[in-house]
Amino acid sequence: MAGYLLRRVLHMIPLLxxxxxxxxxxxxxxxxxxxxxxxxxxxxxxxxxHQMEVQFGYGDPLLLRYAKWLWRALHLxxxxxxxxxxRVIDLIAARAGNTVILALASMLVTWTLAIPIGILVxxxxxxxxxxxxxxxxxxxxxxxSFFLAFLMMFAALRTGWFPIGGTFSVSYDSLTLSGKIADxxxxxxxxxxxxxxxxxxxxxxxxxxxxxxxxxxxxxxTARAKGLSEGVVVVKHILxxxxxxxxxxxxxxxxxxxxxxxLVEAVMNLQGLGTxxxxxxxxxxxxxxxxxxxxxxxxxxxxxLLADVTLTLVDPRIDFTRLEAGR
Amino acid sequence: MNRARGPGVIVxxxxxxxxxxxxxxxxxPVVAPYDFAEQNRAFPNCPPSSLHVNPPQRWGEAIFYTHxxxxxxxxxxxxxxxxxxxxxxxxxxxxxxxxTSPDTPKVFVLxxxxxxxxxxxxxxxxxxxxxxIGVVGVAISFTxxxxxxxxxxYVGGWVDNIIMxxxxxxxxxxSFYFLLALAAVIPANLSSxxxxxxxxxxxxxxxxAGFARIIRGxxxxxxxxxxVVAARGLGASRWRILTRHIIPGTFxxxxxxxxxxxxxxxxxxxxxxxxxxxxxxxxxxxxxxLAEAQNVQNLVKYPWILTPGVFIFLTVMAxxxxxxxxxxxxxxxxxxx
Numbered sequence: 001m002a003g004y005l006l007r008r009v010l011h012m013i014p015l016l017x018x019x020x021x022x023x024x025x026x027x028x029x030x031x032x033x034x035x036x037x038x039x040x041x042x043x044x045x046x047x048x049x050h051q052m053e054v055q056f057g058y059g060d061p062l063l064l065r066y067a068k069w070l071w072r073a074l075h076l077x078x079x080x081x082x083x084x085x086x087r088v089i090d091l092i093a094a095r096a097g098n099t100v101i102l103a104l105a106s107m108l109v110t111w112t113l114a115i116p117i118g119i120l121v122x123x124x125x126x127x128x129x130x131x132x133x134x135x136x137x138x139x140x141x142x143x144x145s146f147f148l149a150f151l152m153m154f155a156a157l158r159t160g161w162f163p164i165g166g167t168f169s170v171s172y173d174s175l176t177l178s179g180k181i182a183d184x185x186x187x188x189x190x191x192x193x194x195x196x197x198x199x200x201x202x203x204x205x206x207x208x209x210x211x212x213x214x215x216x217x218x219x220x221x222t223a224r225a226k227g228l229s230e231g232v233v234v235v236k237h238i239l240x241x242x243x244x245x246x247x248x249x250x251x252x253x254x255x256x257x258x259x260x261x262x263l264v265e266a267v268m269n270l271q272g273l274g275t276x277x278x279x280x281x282x283x284x285x286x287x288x289x290x291x292x293x294x295x296x297x298x299x300x301x302x303x304x305l306l307a308d309v310t311l312t313l314v315d316p317r318i319d320f321t322r323l324e325a326g327r
Numbered sequence: 328m329n330r331a332r333g334p335g336v337i338v339x340x341x342x343x344x345x346x347x348x349x350x351x352x353x354x355x356p357v358v359a360p361y362d363f364a365e366q367n368r369a370f371p372n373c374p375p376s377s378l379h380v381n382p383p384q385r386w387g388e389a390i391f392y393t394h395x396x397x398x399x400x401x402x403x404x405x406x407x408x409x410x411x412x413x414x415x416x417x418x419x420x421x422x423x424x425x426x427t428s429p430d431t432p433k434v435f436v437l438x439x440x441x442x443x444x445x446x447x448x449x450x451x452x453x454x455x456x457x458x459x460i461g462v463v464g465v466a467i468s469f470t471x472x473x474x475x476x477x478x479x480x481y482v483g484g485w486v487d488n489i490i491m492x493x494x495x496x497x498x499x500x501x502s503f504y505f506l507l508a509l510a511a512v513i514p515a516n517l518s519s520x521x522x523x524x525x526x527x528x529x530x531x532x533x534x535x536a537g538f539a540r541i542i543r544g545x546x547x548x549x550x551x552x553x554x555v556v557a558a559r560g561l562g563a564s565r566w567r568i569l570t571r572h573i574i575p576g577t578f579x580x581x582x583x584x585x586x587x588x589x590x591x592x593x594x595x596x597x598x599x600x601x602x603x604x605x606x607x608x609x610x611x612x613x614x615x616x617l618a619e620a621q622n623v624q625n626l627v628k629y630p631w632i633l634t635p636g637v638f639i640f641l642t643v644m645a646x647x648x649x650x651x652x653x654x655x656x657x658x659x660x661x662x663x664x
Contacts, residue, residue: 018496023505029512135337138651142644144594146601147636150620157627164623259503263598267621277504278602281511289508296501304499 005309012301016294020073023293024066027286069290078294079287083279088291091276096295098167099265099272102195103257105188107250109196110203115246118207119239125212134205141201145260149194149267162190167271191268195260199253206249210242217241247314251307255300338652341645348642352454359448360426360434364609367433367443370396372404372629375438378416389415391425395432404628438631440619450635453611457639460527460596461589461646468531469538469585476542477574481550481565491543497536505533506595510604519610526605530595538584542577549576579657586650590643597639613639 039049060068072079078088121130156162163169168183175183214220215238223237262274269275273292280288334342351358367373376393392413399407414431418424427434437446479490509529513522549555550573558568593613599605600614601621608615616635620626626633 014492015496015499019500022496022500023508026505026508026512138644138647142590142640142647144597144636144639144643146598146617147633147640150617150626150633150636153623154626154630154633157623255501258501262503262507263602266602274503277507281507281604284511293501293504293508296504297499300501301499 004312008305008308012305015301016297017070019297020070020290020294021066023290024062024069027284027289028062069287073290073294078291081280081285081288083283083285083288088287091288092273092291092295095271095273095276096299098270099258099261099274100299101184102188102191102261102265102270102272103254105192106195106199106257106261107253109192110199110253111246111250113196114200114203115207115243118204119211119242121204122208122211122215123234125208130208134208137201137204139201140197143197145194145198145264146267148197149191149264152190152194153268156190163187166269187270191261191264191270194264194268195257198260199257203246203249207242207246210245211238214238214241244314248307248311251303251305251310254303254306258296258299258303334652337648341648344641344645345649348454348638348645349458351451352458355451355455357422358424359445359451360423360436361445361448363444363449363452363611365444365448367439367445369398370406370433370435370439370443371398371441372625372632373398373406373435373439373443374629375436375631376434377408378434378436379413381415389417391416391418393434396435437634438629440616440632441625446616446631446634449611449616450613450638453613453616453635454638456523456606456610456612457593457596457614458642460523460530461592464527464530464534464592464595465585465588467527468535468588469581471531471535472538473542473574473577473581475535476539477546477569477577479539480543480546481569481573483547487543491540494536494540494543497533498540500533502533503598506530506599507602507604509533510599513604515607519606522606526596526599527592530592534588534591538588541580541584545577545580546573549573552576583650583654583657586646586653590646593639593642593646 039046069079076089078092080086081088081091084091117133121133124130152162153164156164163186167187168180169175169187172180172183220233220237223233228237258273261272262277264270265272265274266278273295277289277292277296279285280292373396376396379392379394381388381390381392392415394408394410395412395414396406396408399405412432414427414434416425416427416434420426420428433445435445435447437450439446440449475490475494479487506529509532510526513525513529517525550568555568555572558572563572596605596612597614597617600612601617603615603618606612606615613635617633619629619632620636
């Protein structure tokens, strides 16, 4: 197990190198750069700009700049954001937490709703409730997250029950700790539902398909033949096996949610990694872009790693060596 | 069970919706009552016009009519309806499906945006971008995916190994972040056709890898099939085996996956354009039409600016239903469900 984990972590290194270099290449292709916009600002003296250019290694060849960035990144120094004038690592630390909280919260919504519904529907396939819910699942799956976000914000403004976007209130800093938590939760509601509904449909359909398949398995018939009660058969034999693949899905979903969250964050004006990335891209803030990409990739890779590891934990039939050969 | 069942009402309705939408995109200048860039500065954020049916004896003139709207308060953008004036809406008139005569006030079926441009006309023209981006994007990314995947799967060995490592990097990219970074590279002063092309290429570049990996797996197993071994024994060239015997074996999967992938391209373009990184004004796409809704005040005062989202939703849903139906029909493994 330990050897497998170590190899998987080592495997992430070339991936991260490839990803960050690609990101560096792309941002270098962008026409103009942050300094050309700075130079147009008359309130900043040319000396200051020149000093910053030297500091950020402006003018060096691409590979050298990447090597410099990489070297400093290895020392946990991701550079300074040109636009915010703050260390990138501080900015990311402040924002990544919000994004992860949002992703986890929306996963909670998805799971607590989709799995029970999937089970109920699968126990009575092709009934009216199955058809209606399956149709609604398609409905939810097809609703673009940004559109749902607009609709929710519309509802929020009309009813006044929810805050309209934002991660916390203006008065956040003056609140007590419990007040801060309550304020966060109050602001988390809407984006959590928006993101959660998007993932619900596919999860529910998967649950339904899984249960339908396992319902026909031989061991289920054996369990019934032994005279076990229907409740025990459903919970202990069918559900346990049907839930297995979902443990894996959780990890992969976390990775996917980061991308989805970025869009919802932008539309609902939340303070997250996605909005940070969007701002950075718009102002060509190289180090901030690189930092956000690095953070996003790490979250994605760790999510996938967690997925594979939990899979081996819940399903003893899978052994590590085979898992590696398959990848 | 599912195999015996014909396409249900929903699947037929989805297909009809898509056919109508694509016809609308092709015949945009005819379907749209006005030009997409035509500004009516006297009608900023005008609500949808009301439609009324004429009594049958007046059908010779026009079947439908509307009451003109007049800007009563420019500050709050309140419009008043002139109940005593009837504006006839002519059908099949001056090469338009429906429009108004140039000397009468205009009819805004879905209202206008802040520059007084007819939203319905913009949606119709915008469908050209939004509907074609899915098809073109899928065509590009699936061609790359099939070529790379089948090459890797058929040749195997170290070539396969290298290609799969590249695919792995591609699949580990936080794709939306990269799409943002790539979209920022597009200069803003390009023509809308070039921007469109670049966006399709970027999205294809990001999404081919997952498909290539599946095709590679299918090809690696297909090449061991007896009919392929037989073809090899008969002395067929590698190219012929690959193109005539192996790649066709992946087509049913490709059709299903393509149908189900089109929505992600449509949504990707909409998201980029919504954030201002995609198709630029004055060109219309369903995504950039929604950009105005990002201001919550606009959303509540002029709720009709959300209608492009309804079009996106309907298209995506139609493709999902259609793809699901195709999967039931073409994929024998899914038939068990």
